[in-house]
Amino acid sequence: MMLKKKNIKINGDTIFKYAIGSSVVVLIMLIVGIFVSLIVYSYPTIAKFGFGFISGHTWDPVTEEFGAYPFLIGTLITSFIALILSFPVSIMISILLSEYLKSGVIHNYVKSSVELLAGIPSIIYGFWGLFIFVPVVREVQMYFGITPYGIGILTASLILSVMIIPYSATIAYEVISLTPSEIKEAAYSLGATHFEVIRKVILPYSSSGIVAGVLLSLGRALGETMAVTMVIGNSHILPDTLFAPGNTMASVIANEFTEATSDVYLSALIEIGLLLMIVTAFINVVGKMIIKKFSVGMS
Amino acid sequence: MADKLENIKSGNMGRGNLSFRIFKDRLFKIFVFVISGLATIPLLLILFYIAKMGIASINWEFFINLPRPPGEVGGGIANALVGTLILILTSSLIAIPPAIALGVFMSENKTKSFSKWIGSGVEILQGIPSIVIGIIAYVWVVRPMGGFSALSGSVALAIMMIPFIAKSTEETLKMIPLHLKEASMALGVPYYKTILKVVMPAGLSGIVTGVIIAIARVAGETAPLLFTAFGNHFMSYSIFKPMNSLPLLIFNYAGSPYDEWHSLAWGASFVLVVMVLLLNIISKILSKRWKVKF
Numbered sequence: 001m002m003l004k005k006k007n008i009k010i011n012g013d014t015i016f017k018y019a020i021g022s023s024v025v026v027l028i029m030l031i032v033g034i035f036v037s038l039i040v041y042s043y044p045t046i047a048k049f050g051f052g053f054i055s056g057h058t059w060d061p062v063t064e065e066f067g068a069y070p071f072l073i074g075t076l077i078t079s080f081i082a083l084i085l086s087f088p089v090s091i092m093i094s095i096l097l098s099e100y101l102k103s104g105v106i107h108n109y110v111k112s113s114v115e116l117l118a119g120i121p122s123i124i125y126g127f128w129g130l131f132i133f134v135p136v137v138r139e140v141q142m143y144f145g146i147t148p149y150g151i152g153i154l155t156a157s158l159i160l161s162v163m164i165i166p167y168s169a170t171i172a173y174e175v176i177s178l179t180p181s182e183i184k185e186a187a188y189s190l191g192a193t194h195f196e197v198i199r200k201v202i203l204p205y206s207s208s209g210i211v212a213g214v215l216l217s218l219g220r221a222l223g224e225t226m227a228v229t230m231v232i233g234n235s236h237i238l239p240d241t242l243f244a245p246g247n248t249m250a251s252v253i254a255n256e257f258t259e260a261t262s263d264v265y266l267s268a269l270i271e272i273g274l275l276l277m278i279v280t281a282f283i284n285v286v287g288k289m290i291i292k293k294f295s296v297g298m299s
Numbered sequence: 300m301a302d303k304l305e306n307i308k309s310g311n312m313g314r315g316n317l318s319f320r321i322f323k324d325r326l327f328k329i330f331v332f333v334i335s336g337l338a339t340i341p342l343l344l345i346l347f348y349i350a351k352m353g354i355a356s357i358n359w360e361f362f363i364n365l366p367r368p369p370g371e372v373g374g375g376i377a378n379a380l381v382g383t384l385i386l387i388l389t390s391s392l393i394a395i396p397p398a399i400a401l402g403v404f405m406s407e408n409k410t411k412s413f414s415k416w417i418g419s420g421v422e423i424l425q426g427i428p429s430i431v432i433g434i435i436a437y438v439w440v441v442r443p444m445g446g447f448s449a450l451s452g453s454v455a456l457a458i459m460m461i462p463f464i465a466k467s468t469e470e471t472l473k474m475i476p477l478h479l480k481e482a483s484m485a486l487g488v489p490y491y492k493t494i495l496k497v498v499m500p501a502g503l504s505g506i507v508t509g510v511i512i513a514i515a516r517v518a519g520e521t522a523p524l525l526f527t528a529f530g531n532h533f534m535s536y537s538i539f540k541p542m543n544s545l546p547l548l549i550f551n552y553a554g555s556p557y558d559e560w561h562s563l564a565w566g567a568s569f570v571l572v573v574m575v576l577l578l579n580i581i582s583k584i585l586s587k588r589w590k591v592k593f
Contacts, residue, residue: 012492016490017490022397023397023400027397027465028420037439088334090338092331095331110338113338116342121519123519131352195320223427230553253434254430254522257434269434280426283426284422284426285423
């Protein structure tokens, strides 16, 4: 009896180690649980439609025919347009902050604006977009003689592009600031102009970090829900122009989850969630790996 | 050969002459300034309209009244304010203990090979889209409990808070110098007391900042609440009933056709933006004032 007690040795240290160790169990259970739950609850549609779920064009809850292709395309189009629009802007911002204005009033103004953009909740972007930006888009569409929906794929992409600027800009700023001054000075001493130093020395040097920032903002854009839901128009038909209303994977879940009455309908929506999670997790992990490799190479 | 010499003499260095290169340099500089300036305009527009429309609908009644049915002027967002506070409080209670424990674990085991995997796990959790977290809270809490509830919303928000708090805790504790810990251990203080009474107090500011940032992050979250906390037109203090929150109120009223409700949504947006920005500013001041210095 005595021996046994001595072996177990319950004291503060053991309890403490088990207590903080249990948090790891919580983390693993969360991640595994999320994956398993999504797969289990989307099993009815996985079994029923198989890969047809991804390639199917019709989404009809009445006849219980579910194909997520229009939403997949909607997500990809909005995210990539947003990325293409925000990429040059965030590079310009990071070059401004790290090369042209390293401190001062304008530096602080631009830097805190970018930080504020990241801090504003997405519902605010959506609400502002719906009431202020959509009427403007409608005016423009009327001017050009396009059906004036106002809402639609392009409107959502524009708002999304503003939302993701901070993610790529901050990372690009950090990696550009890490460029060793020796190689910059070497280029200057050869007679290069500032522009040439930026284009031929700094940008190639920090390219992998910039790519990582782009991937992180892409992951952000793919999963963004509220702002997109409010301005994309909630249409199940594959959009034929950029001005047409559409839907993304996240917005269709947000719009229809509470209306899903049948089990198959619910499982179709959960399967969309599963697809969304796999795609964003993959992109995030790759982005983080690139950043890690980059910062290891730096030090 | 003679051509090249001629070029160098006249300032033509290989590609294009010098004045053209200087011109490109100037042009690029102007371009960078203009684009960066333009990029801040959306923020100014958003803040301007939120302030302009929001302040117009804010008065004392706005904070203490419940929303009125459409057609009646006035009404307020008291239920959403109370709901947001309760949701944040409950989710913090759920998230903070495991998140800080996780942060301590990661910083204490930073040299072990599995800590890399734990770090990746935290990053995966952070990268999960908020709408997916909403689905998870729905199938884990709402379905077994048989109805929408503030508790399920808090669970969803707590899952989103954990990675933020864990990461900031880990990063702060990593910066605490080893000799502090060694001095405490050398005096015969048990390991757990060293962590709780020496290491963690030294990194308290970083931990608190992380918690505030996490709160600022989830205070504006709507997607995970859509089918968990669901929203409620009336005042509710029970975490087992549907509850309203500021972002939910904005979303529901923005989609309604009534002008009175739109103005309530503008007011709520203003309150939400001010709240989130204040939390961000507080966390910045805290981390500056209270900085870990060794």
